[in-house]
Amino acid sequence: MRIRVINPNTTWSMTRLIGECASAVASTGVTVEAVSPTMGPASIESHYDEALAVPGILAEIARGEAEGVDGYVIACFGDPGLEAARELARGPVVGIAEAGMRAATYLGRSFSVVTTLGRTRGRAWDLASTYGVEKACRGVHACEIPVLELETSPDAQERITQACREALALDESDVIVLGCAGMADLCAHISDAIGAPVIDGVAAAVVTVEGLVRLGLRTSGINEYATPPAKAYTGLLAEFQLGEDPAARNLSLGSEIGVPAPHSLPNEQSRR
Ligand code: 5HY
Numbered sequence: 001m002r003i004r005v006i007n008p009n010t011t012w013s014m015t016r017l018i019g020e021c022a023s024a025v026a027s028t029g030v031t032v033e034a035v036s037p038t039m040g041p042a043s044i045e046s047h048y049d050e051a052l053a054v055p056g057i058l059a060e061i062a063r064g065e066a067e068g069v070d071g072y073v074i075a076c077f078g079d080p081g082l083e084a085a086r087e088l089a090r091g092p093v094v095g096i097a098e099a100g101m102r103a104a105t106y107l108g109r110s111f112s113v114v115t116t117l118g119r120t121r122g123r124a125w126d127l128a129s130t131y132g133v134e135k136a137c138r139g140v141h142a143c144e145i146p147v148l149e150l151e152t153s154p155d156a157q158e159r160i161t162q163a164c165r166e167a168l169a170l171d172e173s174d175v176i177v178l179g180c181a182g183m184a185d186l187c188a189h190i191s192d193a194i195g196a197p198v199i200d201g202v203a204a205a206v207v208t209v210e211g212l213v214r215l216g217l218r219t220s221g222i223n224e225y226a227t228p229p230a231k232a233y234t235g236l237l238a239e240f241q242l243g244e245d246p247a248a249r250n251l252s253l254g255s256e257i258g259v260p261a262p263h264s265l266p267n268e269q270s271r272r
Contacts, residue, residue: 001030004064005073008053021184025203043147054081061088071209075181086225092212096201100177103204108174110138112167115179118142138171150182
C-alpha cells in the first residue's frame, strides 16, 4: 500500500519531519511518501497562503493518480483543498485537522486545539463546525510561534507544552489536538508532560487512510466528489485542464508541472 503525505507548504525540512512521523505509525509493508509541491507558500499561516497552496496539492494528487497511489493525507491543519482533492482521487483523502478532531472525540467528551498563530484560530473553528464536532471543541488556542520557527526556536517545545497545559485547564477539556503538522514530533513529549491524550493529526490521518484502504474503501465517485466537468482553464492554470472522460479520471495535469520525485520512506527502514 502506498500512502502519499502531502505537506502543502514548500519547506522540505518540515516535509521530512512529517514523513518520519507518518512512517512511524504506518504498518509494515505500507510505504509512506512524503512530498511538497513545486509551487506554493513556504508556510501556511493565512487564508491567502491556503488558497495559493491548493494548485500544488492538486498537482500532487494528479501525480499520485498517475502513479497508482492508494491514499492521501493533506498535512496542513487548515485541510486546504480537501474537497477538490477528493474530486480527483480514487483512494481516500484525509486532512490532518479532520482526522485529529475526529480521533479526539473517541478519547474524551471534549478537546482543545493548540495551533501556531492566533489568526488561524478562526479556520480551526470553521473546520470543527464543518466536521460536526464543534460541540466537543471547547477552545482553539495559539502559541504565537510562526510555523517555520517550530523547528528553529529553542524553546518552541516548552512554549507549546505550556500552551497545551493552559488550554486543558482553561477549557476543562479532556484531549489536546495539535494544530500544525510541524508539531507532529512533539506529541509524545507533550502528552507525558501534561498527563492527557495529545493527538498529532498527521499520525491520526495516516492510520485513518490505511484503515480505509484496508477495508477496500475509496472516495465516492458519484455526486459531490465525481470528477469535475472538463473545461478550459486559462493563464497560469491552463495546465489544470482535466481529461474529457470523467469516468477515466485521466488527469493530464501534474506531469507537465514536473513535480519532483516523492521523498519515499519504506516503513521497515525509517524507524529511529
Ligand atoms: C500547518 N501551516 O499544519 C499549518 C498550521 C497553521 O504550514 N502547516 C502549515 O498554522 O495553520
